[in-house]
Amino acid sequence: MNVMIQNHARKMKGRSMNALQQLIRFGWEQALSCLFPAVIFVSLAMTKILPLPFLPRYDWLLIICLLMQWWMVRSGLETVDELKVITLFHLIGLALELFKVHMGSWSYPEEGYSKIFGVPLYSGFMYASVASYLCQAWRRLKVELIKWPPFVVVVPLAAAIYLNFFTHHFWMDVRWWLSGLVLIVFGQSGVIYRINGRRYRMPLALSFGLIGFFIWIAENIATFFGAWEYPNQTGAWHVVNLGKVSSWLLLVIVSFLIVATLKQVKEKGPKE
Known part of the structure; x- marks a missing residue:
């Protein structure tokens, strides 16, 4: 015994x-996989604390992001295809930033030579860093999609989610309807990832929620170090409203859908 x-x-x-x-x-x-976002957070903290010569803080942040992006490709940590995806996200994020700052949703109160209509160009890299994480994690964990919906369903849904970030200022906010559609469309979908050769499975909706929640935590850190400023943070810093999780959740969904679609297009493309 x-x-x-x-x-x-x-x-x-x-x-x-x-x-x-x-x-x-x-x-x-x-x-x-979080190397690029981590560099951005460290840079936000260091440039907030340390005195900066020659250029305003926003311009130094842009230089740091550009150098980091160059080094990741040069060192092989990031592929050229991943760089293309990240550049696309930079442009998508910058367009959203220009609109949201114009509408007064948040602001960038510090000075900077690299600001366009009140938006510093480094801000696009914060969106690009989400794409960098997704691309890196996809490759490192050998992610596979299970029961992925058809292209003709995924693309319009991603477009509708992205457009709602703009249209809700002039029309009704349909984020909860879109969230319901996501649950319906991706209710049976999942991801398989590998760790040391062992396969694990996770429902896609759960992965969306987890990433969105952790980005909300990251947003609190970013606003604490002055990456941007919400109207209620003008006088003093406050925790970002928990309701923002829904916004980040939808943004993560858009990001994931774009990356997944581009991955599938790449896999189905002509073989060399």
């Missing part, structure tokens, strides 16, 4: 150690 108990204890210990190793490996891959 004692031998059986000891063997069972060894098996349980072995399983626990294996699970811990897998979790550590998963965390490491996630950390590597």
